[in-house]
Structure formats: structure tokens, C-alpha cells
Amino acid sequence: MELIDRAAVYEDMMYAMCGTGFQANALSVINRQQEIEAIPVHYGQWVKQYRSGVSVASGVVSSCCDMWNERKTKYCPHCGATMNLEEKDNGT
Numbered sequence: 328m329e330l331i332d333r334a335a336v337y338e339d340m341m342y343a344m345c346g347t348g349f350q351a352n353a354l355s356v357i358n359r360q361q362e363i364e365a366i367p368v369h370y371g372q373w374v375k376q377y378r379s380g381v382s383v384a385s386g387v388v389s390s391c392c393d394m395w396n397e398r399k400t401k402y403c404p405h406c407g408a409t410m411n412l413e414e415k416d417n418g419t
């Protein structure tokens with residue numbers, strides 16, 4: 328399933344159908360589409376310092392909400408952001 332923005336479709340449809348006389352039909356089609364609640368996905372990454380510039384001696388700080396965590400996790404435990412773990416750190 329893909330999600331689209333009703334307002335965006337509405338606007339585009341109004342533009343595309345301008346002068347054709349089909350706007351009312353198009354509108355009713357748009358308006359009867361089922362609504363689901365979409366939770367926006369947001370991303371962050373684990374960094375070594377707070378936004379204020381203060382470095383942490385241990386653990387990591389999330390770039391999404393500036394909260395400290397003891398280790399890098401896939402999701403931010405504070406705000407639920409998906410954390411980008413692909414940062415290469417060759418700590419072998």
C-alpha cells in the first residue's frame with residue numbers, strides 16, 4: 328500500500344481538470360477514499376556530543392532529540408526515530 332496526500336491530490340486534480348467539468352466527480356472520488364493515520368518516519372543518528380557542543384564521555388547522544396543513551400540502538404528509545412547505524416566505525 329502506498330500513501331498519498333489528499334490535499335496534494337486535490338490540488339493537482341483541480342489543476343488537471345480545470346475547465347473539463349469533471350472537478351465535482353473527481354472531488355467526490357478523492358473525498359471517499361479511506362483515511363488511515365500515517366505516522367511520519369523520522370530519522371536520527373547517534374553522535375558523540377549534545378547540540379550544545381558538550382561531548383559525552385561514554386554512551387551516545389541522539390541527533391533526533393538530543394537525549395543520551397548508553398549504546399547505539401536501532402530506534403531512539405526516547406522519541407522512536409529510526410537511527411542510521413550505517414556510519415562506519417572500524418572499531419575492531
Ligand SMILES: [Zn+2]
Nearest residue numbers: 391392403406
Ligand atoms: Zn530521539
